[in-house]
Amino acid sequence: MGNKKTKKITDEMGNLIKQLNEHNYRYHVLDSPAIPDEEYDRLFRKLKELEEAHGHVMTDSPTLRVGAPPLDKFDKVIHRKPMLSLDNAFSYDELRDFDIRIKRLLKSDSEIMYTVEPKYDGLAVEISYENGVLVRASTRGDGNTGEDVTLNVKTIMSVPLALPDDKRPPRWIDIRGEIFMLIADFEELNRRRNELGEALFANPRNASAGSIRQLDSSITASRKLNISFYGAGHVEGLPVGTHLELMEWLRSNRFTTPDIKAAKGIEEVIRVVGSIEKERESLPFEIDGAVVKVNDIAIQNILGEKTREPRWAIAYKFAAHQGITRINDIIASVGRIGTITPIAILEPVKIGGVTVSRSTLHNWDELDRKDIRIGDKVVVERAGDVIPHVIEVLTDERTGKERKFKVPKACPVCGSHVEQEEGEVAFRCVGLNCPAQVREKIRHFSSRAAMDIEGMGEKNVELLSERGLIRSFSDIYILDKEALSGLPRFADRSADNLIKAIEKSKRTTLARFLFALGIRHVGEFGSKLLARNFRELKDLYNVDIEPLVSIKQLGEKTAAAVSGFFAEKRNIEALNSLVAMGIKISNPDFRDNEDEAGTLSGLTFVVTGSMPEPRNRIEKLIEEHGGHASSSVSGRTDYVVAGENPGSKLNKARELGIAVISYDELVKMVEEDQGTLF
Ligand code: D41
Numbered sequence: 048m049g050n051k052k053t054k055k056i057t058d059e060m061g062n063l064i065k066q067l068n069e070h071n072y073r074y075h076v077l078d079s080p081a082i083p084d085e086e087y088d089r090l091f092r093k094l095k096e097l098e099e100a101h102g103h104v105m106t107d108s109p110t111l112r113v114g115a116p117p118l119d120k121f122d123k124v125i126h127r128k129p130m131l132s133l134d135n136a137f138s139y140d141e142l143r144d145f146d147i148r149i150k151r152l153l154k155s156d157s158e159i160m161y162t163v164e165p166k167y168d169g170l171a172v173e174i175s176y177e178n179g180v181l182v183r184a185s186t187r188g189d190g191n192t193g194e195d196v197t198l199n200v201k202t203i204m205s206v207p208l209a210l211p212d213d214k215r216p217p218r219w220i221d222i223r224g225e226i227f228m229l230i231a232d233f234e235e236l237n238r239r240r241n242e243l244g245e246a247l248f249a250n251p252r253n254a255s256a257g258s259i260r261q262l263d264s265s266i267t268a269s270r271k272l273n274i275s276f277y278g279a280g281h282v283e284g285l286p287v288g289t290h291l292e293l294m295e296w297l298r299s300n301r302f303t304t305p306d307i308k309a310a311k312g313i314e315e316v317i318r319v320v321g322s323i324e325k326e327r328e329s330l331p332f333e334i335d336g337a338v339v340k341v342n343d344i345a346i347q348n349i350l351g352e353k354t355r356e357p358r359w360a361i362a363y364k365f366a367a368h369q370g371i372t373r374i375n376d377i378i379a380s381v382g383r384i385g386t387i388t389p390i391a392i393l394e395p396v397k398i399g400g401v402t403v404s405r406s407t408l409h410n411w412d413e414l415d416r417k418d419i420r421i422g423d424k425v426v427v428e429r430a431g432d433v434i435p436h437v438i439e440v441l442t443d444e445r446t447g448k449e450r451k452f453k454v455p456k457a458c459p460v461c462g463s464h465v466e467q468e469e470g471e472v473a474f475r476c477v478g479l480n481c482p483a484q485v486r487e488k489i490r491h492f493s494s495r496a497a498m499d500i501e502g503m504g505e506k507n508v509e510l511l512s513e514r515g516l517i518r519s520f521s522d523i524y525i526l527d528k529e530a531l532s533g534l535p536r537f538a539d540r541s542a543d544n545l546i547k548a549i550e551k552s553k554r555t556t557l558a559r560f561l562f563a564l565g566i567r568h569v570g571e572f573g574s575k576l577l578a579r580n581f582r583e584l585k586d587l588y589n590v591d592i593e594p595l596v597s598i599k600q601l602g603e604k605t606a607a608a609v610s611g612f613f614a615e616k617r618n619i620e621a622l623n624s625l626v627a628m629g630i631k632i633s634n635p636d637f638r639d640n641e642d643e644a645g646t647l648s649g650l651t652f653v654v655t656g657s658m659p660e661p662r663n664r665i666e667k668l669i670e671e672h673g674g675h676a677s678s679s680v681s682g683r684t685d686y687v688v689a690g691e692n693p694g695s696k697l698n699k700a701r702e703l704g705i706a707v708i709s710y711d712e713l714v715k716m717v718e719e720d721q722g723t724l725f
Pocket of ligand 1: 130131132133164165166167168169171187225275277278305338340357360
């Protein structure tokens with residue numbers, strides 16, 4: 048390749064990198080993106096293509112943040128300057144003692160210039176930049192030796208891979224900061240882990256530490272980590288005279304720094320510390336104190352350090368968000384969608400000024416994993432506004448009288464049986480009229496694709512159930528004008544309309560009705576399949592799992608859920624009283640003879656690409672001949688009908704080995720049809 052051409056490509060890559068890094072900075076540090084995500088992705092792909100085509104990646108390319116192969120272990124890194132720890136103060140008087148000590152050492156009476164910053168509750172790391180390029184990142188470890196987590200730290204989008212090139216970078220700088228996770232991101236992470244039955248993180252700090260110590264950096268990349276830079280280690284070629292100047296330099300080089308305040312004299316320090324503590328609960332991340340530092344670096348050097356801590360800094364620690372108490376009882380609580388969760392009833396304990404008397408135990412696996420028992424002494428933690436949770440059992444304190452708590456066999460709210468799905472940690476109540484779930488269920492029951500009762504939206508369902516007017520499904524059909532009169536949202540006309548809509552909904556199809564029941568995994572397609580195979584509602588009462596699994600396309604989980612639902616006698620009673628309210632269920636979908644079912648019966652189609660007819664017409668044709676039209680390609684797809692420019696769905700079909708046919712072939716398939724029930 049000619050030099051000119053190489054230069055042109057390098058320039059283009061450099062240009063893209065510059066743009067991408069600028070957008071990264073705006074998005075992840077300034078929180079003010081300038082372009083949509085799609086545009087960012089487009090630029091990123093373009094850069095990646097150039098890099099792949101030319102086998103060259105520049106040092107600050109954002110493509111370096113992801114995609115490294117997993118490590119076997121972390122290498123050790125010796126910090127060029129030890130990462131000291133912090134002396135602690137637990138009262139304002141201890142802060143005053145700190146000030147007195149400093150003045151004595153300096154043999155001075157004049158007020159000291161301090162800085163005060165929040166102390167992030169995370170994990171300390173050091174990042175080294177050589178001539179402006181990120182060369183190494185390491186954990187603090189024991190202060191002298193840490194672990195090489197360069198690949199992981201590079202996945203944190205707010206960490207610059209290189210310093211801006213419009214300034215002269217220092218020859219070397221070790222920058223230190225605290226890695227942390229936002230409370231909301233931590234909760235979301237745990238929510239997902241709970242769903243997958245994975246062990247939960249006790250708090251955002253553990254989640255950050257667990258995320259940065261991953262041998263596979265793609266896992267780190269999937270966690271939302273942040274960093275707050277608070278200081279420097281070994282530095283060559285950066286003349287700064289004060290801590291504030293260092294922080295200013297960090298900010299101007301695009302590092303995220305804590306909100307730092309200057310304070311003259313210890314009394315002003317104490318005021319700032321007080322205001323940080325006031326803000327604590329409203330911050331989106333956890334802090335466990337405030338760090339007070341002597342601002343002037345020359346004075347820092349005079350004061351020097353003890354064995355492990357500098358004499359020029361101190362951490363004022365806030366009251367712990369933890370407390371020790373006893374579990375008086377464990378109860379099972381039922382959520383809006385029937386999930387049964389264990390809850391610990393605690394001997395009330397004050398944590399960070401709030402009395403805590405309950406704690407979620409998340410799920411039954413967690414209960415087993417931590418071996419939590421009634422009567423146990425436990426450490427409870429409360430972070431921000433988060434529901435408090437048990438982080439540790441003090442097993443040494445056991446007396447032998449502690450009792451294990453088992454998953455209840457019946458729903459503690461309605462008494463219906465409780466089921467656990469294969470491969471899931473959650474247990475669910477199957478009760479149709481379970482009071483814990485009935486609002487959510489009635490809302491779904493009334494929705495357009497279900498019973499289609501206009502006027503029974505979320506707000507009205509809430510109102511009606513608050514007023515005790517609907518406690519069960521059949522209550523809907525008892526509503527009359529008198530009951531609605533005087534309710535705030537029901538002026539004369541809207542009351543009439545609702546009653547009309549309810550009346551109208553009484554004529555329905557089995558498919559709609561089954562969908563309306565909100566049985567787990569039974570969506571619109573599943574209910575259609577059921578209606579196709581069962582003549583009437585009663586045929587499903589106490590149905591075994593076998594006839595259900597033999598229905599092609601009805602998944603095993605769905606079959607189990609359907610059979611579980613109809614095995615509950617409370618549900619049968621609820622259905623009988625619904626029918627007794629005058630609901631008329633017809634079943635136009637039923638086919639007792641598969642031959643009559645249309646040639647496409649049991650087959651799922653995905654239509655993609657441009658077609659000679661509008662897509663919805665083609666989908667209707669498929670449905671009319673007994674097939675099912677879906678919008679996404681999956682293992683359940685039988686045929687992909689592809690036209691011009693089919694895009695990713697065709698690729699997916701090829702990957703999964705699914706038959707791909709043309710529009711004409713589809714038409715041939717249905718032309719062979721001897722007529723259908725439609
Ligand atoms: O936010 C923090 N966690 C934080 C930690 C901070 N704002 N400043 C710190 N300053 C220091 C010195 C004074 C020793 C440079 C620190 C830490 N150290 C620290 N973090 C973990 C161990 C020590």
